[in-house]
Amino acid sequence: xxxxxxxxxxxxxxxxxxxxxxxxxxxxxxxxxxxxxxxxxxxxxxxxxxxxxxxxxxxxxxxxxxxxxxxxxxxxxxxxxxxxxxxxxxxxxxxxxxxxxxxxxxxxxxxxxxxxxxxxxxxxxxxxxxxxxxxxxxxxxxxxxxxxxxxxxxxxxxxxxxxxxxxxxxxxxxxxxxxxxxxxxx
Amino acid sequence: xxxxxxxxxxxxxxxxxxxxxxxxxxxxxxxxxxxxxxxxxxxxxxxxxxxxxxxxxxxxxxxxxxxxxxxxxxxxxxxxxxxxxxxxxxxxxxxxxxxxxxxxxxxxxxxxxxxxxxxxxxxxxxxxxxxxxxxxxxxxxxxxxxxxxxxxxxxxxxxxxxxxxxxxxxxxxxx
Ligand SMILES: [Zn+2]
Numbered sequence: 001x002x003x004x005x006x007x008x009x010x011x012x013x014x015x016x017x018x019x020x021x022x023x024x025x026x027x028x029x030x031x032x033x034x035x036x037x038x039x040x041x042x043x044x045x046x047x048x049x050x051x052x053x054x055x056x057x058x059x060x061x062x063x064x065x066x067x068x069x070x071x072x073x074x075x076x077x078x079x080x081x082x083x084x085x086x087x088x089x090x091x092x093x094x095x096x097x098x099x100x101x102x103x104x105x106x107x108x109x110x111x112x113x114x115x116x117x118x119x120x121x122x123x124x125x126x127x128x129x130x131x132x133x134x135x136x137x138x139x140x141x142x143x144x145x146x147x148x149x150x151x152x153x154x155x156x157x158x159x160x161x162x163x164x165x166x167x168x169x170x171x172x173x174x175x176x177x178x179x180x181x182x183x184x185x186x
Numbered sequence: 187x188x189x190x191x192x193x194x195x196x197x198x199x200x201x202x203x204x205x206x207x208x209x210x211x212x213x214x215x216x217x218x219x220x221x222x223x224x225x226x227x228x229x230x231x232x233x234x235x236x237x238x239x240x241x242x243x244x245x246x247x248x249x250x251x252x253x254x255x256x257x258x259x260x261x262x263x264x265x266x267x268x269x270x271x272x273x274x275x276x277x278x279x280x281x282x283x284x285x286x287x288x289x290x291x292x293x294x295x296x297x298x299x300x301x302x303x304x305x306x307x308x309x310x311x312x313x314x315x316x317x318x319x320x321x322x323x324x325x326x327x328x329x330x331x332x333x334x335x336x337x338x339x340x341x342x343x344x345x346x347x348x349x350x351x352x353x354x355x356x357x358x359x360x361x
Contacts, residue, residue, distance in 0.1 A: 024258060031251050039250075043241040052241055053250065060254045119237070127238040144200060145235045151202055170196055176231055183234055 013072060020067050027067070031060050034077065037147075038084045044142040045088040047131040055091050059084040074156065081147060082157040085139055092135050122183065129179045137172035140165055188214055191221055199228045278346050286339045293332045300325050 012033070018026035038059055043052035062083050070079055130138060139158060143149045154169075155162045191211045197203050198211045215222055244250075 024255060027258070028251050028255055031254050032247055035247055035250050036244075039244060040240055044238075049241040049243060053245060057250070057254050057257060061257055064258055122234075123237040123239055126234050130235070130238065141235075145232055151197075151200065166197070169200075173196065173228065173231060176235075177227060180231065180234060183230070 012076060016067070016070065016072065016076060019064070020070070027064055030076070034080050037077065038080055041081055041084050041142065041147060042088045042091075044130065044146055045085065045135070045139060046091055047127065051091065052088075055087045056084060059087040062087065078149065078153050078157055081143065081149070082159075085143070085157060089135055089139060126180065129176060132179075133172050133175055137168045137175070140168040141172040141176070144169055190218065191215070192224065195221060195225050195228065199225060199232075279343060282339050282343050282346070286336060289332065289335050289339075293328055296328050297325065300328070 012030070015026045015029050019030060035056070039052050039056040042055045042059070043049060046052060046055065059080065063080055066083070070076070130141065133141065140154055143154045143157060144151075149157065151162050151165050151169075154165045158165070160168075188210075191198075191214045194203060194207065194211050198208070203211060215225065245253075
């Protein structure tokens with residue numbers, strides 16, 4: 001069943017209002033809608049699928065607890081991402097660095113006979129390179145490149161000035177471009 | 187040729203430029219190979235990042251929703267229960283004070299009645315049951331009872347104070 005965007009947003013607003021009043025089933029629907037997005041954000045930030053699902057659940061629980069204070073001024077998705085990003089950063093702070101920069105895969109440097117394998121290795125190399133970024137810059141890069149949030153939305157999500165968003169994004173890209181030089185240069 | 191636009195390329199790539207600045211960058215890009223190749227590097231990086239795999243082997247959506255649901259109510263109710271317990275715990279001193287005030291008021295009324303009886307009002311009630319009791323003895327009894335009950339309330343308040351202090355030390359150690 002296809003419905004216009006306006007209707008979807010209206011339904012979501014209804015669900016939010018119901019969930020704010022304590023309706024767990026309505027909240028369950030919201031969880032269903034946003035599960036994939038939230039899990040993916042956390043996964044991009046922490047790099048482990050199991051951890052991502054667990055942290056995403058934690059994010060939804062925090063969202064439930066803070067839901068009465070949510071104001072529909074900002075998109076619900078961004079509000080959720082804000083919580084999820086903070087949960088992921090908390091997890092990362094607790095775990096300390098899971099990725100050792102020196103242990104980055106060497107696979108991408110050696111040409112592979114099969115293009116498919118090479119593509120997969122390259123994708124994995126890219127993923128590892130993202131994970132090797134400092135968490136603060138990684139969060140900005142993930143929200144921009146994968147979630148396509150605007151600078152202002154990222155600033156709101158991470159509660160940092162827009163100038164900091166730009167400098168962290170710039171820093172993350174600089175490191176990425178250096179690490180991926182052979183794939184990116186034109 | 188006009189100045190390079192390195193500083194604006196990222197914002198341009200991210201769709202954050204508008205108006206005059208956007209026009210300026212676009213017209214510069216049309217004529218500058220160096221800035222163009224820098225922009226291409228940014229575009230290639232974005233494309234590369236999109237190749238990075240999404241999380242594989244996720245649990246089915248239904249299970250995820252169910253697990254969140256299971257974790258929800260328990261925590262919420264726990265917080266509520268803890269909250270209401272906290273409130274009634276804090277209300278104890280007020281309850282004790284209320285009890286004490288009530289007892290004082292009661293004894294003041296009793297003493298006034300006894301005083302009235304001593305000053306002749308008792309003659310009106312000479313047929314009553316009270317007349318058979320010694321009034322001074324009654325007064326002593328009421329004072330004794332008053333002091334005794336006040337001490338009990340005082341002790342209850344003291345023990346509340348002690349457990350409150352112990353609880354506070356405990357939470358301070360936790361944090
Ligand atoms: Zn230029």
